[in-house]
Amino acid sequence: MTQEHAQTEGGYPKPGKLEMIWGEGFMSPGGPDEVVRIIADHDLSGCSVLDIGSGLGGAAIVLHQRCGAASVTGFDVQALLVDSARERARALGLTDRLRFVLGTPGPLPFESSSFDAVFSKDAIIHVADKSAIYGEMARLLRPEGRIFIGDWLTSDGRGHGPLMDRFMELAGHDFHLASLAEVGAIVSATGFTDVELIDRGDWYLVEAIAERERLRGELGKAFENRWGFDAYRDELNFWETLVEAVAEGVVRPGHVRARKRF
Numbered sequence: 570m571t572q573e574h575a576q577t578e579g580g581y582p583k584p585g586k587l588e589m590i591w592g593e594g595f596m597s598p599g600g601p602d603e604v605v606r607i608i609a610d611h612d613l614s615g616c617s618v619l620d621i622g623s624g625l626g627g628a629a630i631v632l633h634q635r636c637g638a639a640s641v642t643g644f645d646v647q648a649l650l651v652d653s654a655r656e657r658a659r660a661l662g663l664t665d666r667l668r669f670v671l672g673t674p675g676p677l678p679f680e681s682s683s684f685d686a687v688f689s690k691d692a693i694i695h696v697a698d699k700s701a702i703y704g705e706m707a708r709l710l711r712p713e714g715r716i717f718i719g720d721w722l723t724s725d726g727r728g729h730g731p732l733m734d735r736f737m738e739l740a741g742h743d744f745h746l747a748s749l750a751e752v753g754a755i756v757s758a759t760g761f762t763d764v765e766l767i768d769r770g771d772w773y774l775v776e777a778i779a780e781r782e783r784l785r786g787e788l789g790k791a792f793e794n795r796w797g798f799d800a801y802r803d804e805l806n807f808w809e810t811l812v813e814a815v816a817e818g819v820v821r822p823g824h825v826r827a828r829k830r831f
């Protein structure tokens with residue numbers, strides 16, 4: 570997630586680096602259990618689900634295997650990730666259930682009212698126009714369809730400042746972080762009701778400290794062996810800043826669930 574990494578593969582780090590920290594198939598924290606927590610006690614059985622920013626496909630597999638989704642369509646803007654997700658689905662014999670579509674940022678390349686649910690994990694942070702992307706979700710959902718979103722957010726009033734600047738610079742991405750309340754207002758304004766907003770800041774602070782400690786120890790040695798000292802130093806440096814940003818509430822993950830109004 571550092572600038573050095575960002576120069577590889579179209580703006581995202583070599584996926585293997587994040588997978589070493591966050592687990593196979595994932596470019597975000599919490600693994601399969603966090604995907605299940607985003608869905609909470611909602612029933613996805615028989616549903617067709619769109620996963621926006623599907624990355625390496627780990628979440629799509631969980632949505633099918635653990636949450637009961639009949640089919641999952643992953644959408645991503647990076648060919649390398651789409652290829653990797655397709656390969657993962659092939660290896661599991663799930664190509665009839667999971668498909669991965671490559672596209673470009675902007676309007677999503679799907680028919681209106683074609684999904685029962687939209688899921689996304691830690692990808693909406695990349696989209697500057699939140700109203701547009703939540704509006705797209707409303708367009709793509711059938712009536713009564715639901716959104717299940719996990720994302721990197723910020724605390725109210727903390728979206729700008731030196732710590733955020735340092736976080737962004739080390740991450741090497743032009744992130745767009747909104748607060749949970751801001752996202753809630755956008756979701757309500759774009760045609761959703763029954764809006765649930767869940768702050769995951771306290772949970773992730775514990776996780777992030779554990780991730781940093783692992784990077785300082787055995788995981789760090791394995792990381793350095795695989796990617797070299799400079800990459801390891803950059804990664805650890807990023808994680809030190811990530812922990813600081815989460816502790817200060819500058820970075821504050823959250824979940825958003827809601828139902829399309831009609």
Ligand SMILES: C[S@@+](CC[C@H](N)C(=O)[O-])C[C@H]1O[C@@H](n2cnc3c(N)ncnc32)[C@H](O)[C@@H]1O
Nearest residue numbers: 595596597622623624645647674690691692695
């Ligand atoms: C942090 S990764 C998360 C991937 C995956 N959801 C996970 O949890 O492992 C963010 C993903 O969003 C994708 N992305 C970036 N901009 C996007 C956009 N405008 N539309 C859809 N996906 C996007 C990236 O290519 C990347 O796969």
